[in-house]
Amino acid sequence: MTLGLLAALLSVIPLWLLAGRDPKRLRALRKRDARPHGRNVRLGLFVATLLPGLGLALGASAAAFLIWFGAVMVSGWLVAEVRAPRWSSD
């Protein structure tokens, strides 16, 4: 089921970029110097995240699609954790 995993890897790239300049995330972190993504860029990255899954749903197998979907959900969680600033004690 490498197809599902490959598709998930393709989805992680826009997901990573989406997280990097997510406006709410930057606002919460008070990163005033970083420019957040505009609405169109965010929409584009969101669609780019979904595209590999759409391809699988239309052309490949249900198994590959499910693997893609599950892997993207887990990756989203990991991306949010990894891209969060390092822990600091109060």
Add this chain to the structure above:
Amino acid sequence: MIKLSQQRTREVLDIHGWSGILLGLLLYAVICTGTMAVFSDEISNWSSSLHGEAVDGFAPGFNEVFQSLYQDVDPRWREDIDAFVAHGGRIYLRFEGEREHAGGEAEKHEHYGVEYQIDGNSLEVLKRTEGLAEDLSAAREAGALAEFFVDLHVRLHLPNPWGLFLTGVLGLGMMVAALTGFVVHRHLIGEAFTIRRNKEALLRARDAHVIAGTWSLPFAFVLAFTGSFFSFATSVGLPAMAMVAFAGDQERAVAELFSRHEAYDDTAAPIANIDSLFADAAERGGAQAVFVSMHYAGRADAFARVFTRAEEGHLSARAFDYSAATGEFLRENPVLVGKAPSAGNAVASLMTPLHFGDFAGWVSKAVWFALGFAAAYVTLTGMLLWTLRRGERPAWQRMSRLVHWMGYGLPWAMAMTAHAFFWGRAGAMGVGQVQWSVFWSTAAVAAVLVAVSGTAVARRWMIRLCGLSLLLLPLSRWLCDGMSWATALQHGQGVIVSVDMALMIAGLFCLRPARRRAAQARSIVEVAV
């Protein structure tokens, strides 16, 4: 409208919260063990592997052993014959029939038979067990460790049907929580990347909980729905249907639903070559045959249903019917429900891959394991947050201790249960009892630890001890089982090395950041209190 005093309102809220948390604790146990159960096949292959080449499906030549054992078995126990491959390359061959109840109760029958455990490589008989159906199942010690986790997940080791009722209700509760969580907190989806680690500890903990919950939400719903389906299907659905349509006779209901009997013909007939059936099913199904169920063996109307694994790229296994007398292919049968393809069967057969994640080998299992881990994390952090926010009140401090005991004590007790399996088997003790004793002893030690040292210190120790237990598991396996990594790799048993390495990495992960976690936990408690 009922008017309540402030004190009474507080008490009612406490009852509400306590009941929610108690259900949450059970749900956490179900999710934790379910996450492990995703790898139940790998766990039994790892813990009970036979010393030989890895086995995948029935070895050619099985027919000869099958025919020979068939002749040896008392004809009374040849009514139903099942054979399947499991637990580190063993073939289980079971002959079963019905006999009058041993207690002498007229009209009552019980299932009785003989089960052989056969080495999947050499086809040598390893063990023969004769007895009631439950004795035959209990004799499968090779699968005892995986079975322990699966049984805890499926029915919390409670007797049937009560355990299934309870886990079904817990599944429904999880489903409602996922749905209402989505409706009430849908604004949080916009914060799917926001973890404020630069803020105070409680806020950090809340963010970590919300993020994991947001990303695992769709699958939490799917797992809860399919889990409830499995719990209620046999504990409520089948008895209800049998009561309505079959005068309460569940066996007849099952037979009507799943079996298709050819024209009655009890003329004596030999059994077809079973190797040919497996080969034909594998060709049609595009994957190895792993299970066969045979009825009316020895008669002209005998039939066999052969199940294959899910074909590459597909979600479900497939089932093929053959005449067990002539070996003639009869038809493909729906795997789960009914005798002909139907929408009901299509939906029902989706439940299995969606719940177990076993449709594409280790890849899909790894994804499902991660999703289960996320769900367990969300449940535990949710309960911790709830109790910590109320940490100034003694009643909630007690509940917080309970949450810590379950949250960190359960994984430790599960790891210790695996040690118990190896050492119990090596010492020729009853593996099931040793597992139980060690599981509950560890739980008792964890309870004392929490009661004596407080939640923050106990948490740190339980994580350390869990890490140590996981780290030492490969050593226990090697000392008790004797299979080294070199031998395992030589025989193509990569599962042994993989699971050993995964356990060691998990153990090191638990041991490594102990200092940082301790500081974090302390600061959360300080903020909450």
